[in-house]
Amino acid sequence: MxxxxxxxxxxxxxxxxxxxxxxxxxxxxxxxxxxxxxxxxxxxxxxxxxxxxxxxxxxxxxxxxxxxxxxxxxxxxxxxxxxxxxxxxxxxxxxxxxxxxxxxxxxxxxxxxxxxxxxxxxxxxxxxxxDLHKSTAQFKQKIQNLLNSQIELLNNDKWDQVINSSDDNYDNVLKKVNELDNSKSAGVKSVNNDESNDKNIEVFYPDGSSKIIK
CATH class of the missing domain: 1.20.5 (Single alpha-helices involved in coiled-coils or other helix-helix interfaces)
Structure with a gap:
């Protein structure tokens, strides 16, 4: 203790x-x-x-x-x-x-x-x-052909024939008209219808063709 x-x-x-x-x-x-x-x-x-x-x-x-x-x-x-x-x-x-x-x-x-x-x-x-190139080429060819045909037409000899024949025809017609006027002024009797029908006038066109007018 x-x-x-x-x-x-x-x-x-x-x-x-x-x-x-x-x-x-x-x-x-x-x-x-x-x-x-x-x-x-x-x-x-x-x-x-x-x-x-x-x-x-x-x-x-x-x-x-x-x-x-x-x-x-x-x-x-x-x-x-x-x-x-x-x-x-x-x-x-x-x-x-x-x-x-x-x-x-x-x-x-x-x-x-x-x-x-x-x-x-x-x-x-x-x-x-x-296609556009082809169409353009075709169109050009058509224009060229058209122009060539027009140039060929202009260069045709028939133009000279038409021009010259027109001048001759004009002179002939004018001459005949003057003759008629002269005959009327001279008191010449007119021809009958049959005779007048025998006097025909030939007309020439620019394309070279002609037509006789009675």
Missing amino acids: VLSPQDIHNKEFSVKMRGYNIDEVNDYLDRIIKDYQLTLEDNESLKKKLSSANEQLEHFNGMKDSLNQSIIVAQNAADNLKSNAEKDSKEIYQTSHKKADKILDDASDKADLIIKNASDRAKSLLTVND
């Missing part, structure tokens, strides 16, 4: 001859009691601190377990998240790759269609241009 300060204070010793000085012993015991009391108080304080430390240690141990559990949960969540992210990333990559391939295919088809339409249009324009 641990002695208390009060037990030390109440302790009585037997007295013998030539023993210790009682006052000195009592003074020393008082000092011991004070020191012992302080030691007991310090020990009690240390016990309380130790108990508090043990409680805190248990609390921290609990927190440690909880933290470890949280770390494990977080690690599992991170692993799941990483796995899901890799899976989603792979799916997104595959989907994007398919979309990119489709876009490229569509663009290639459109480019081929545009090139085909442009080629067909170019061929059509070449055909139209060739």
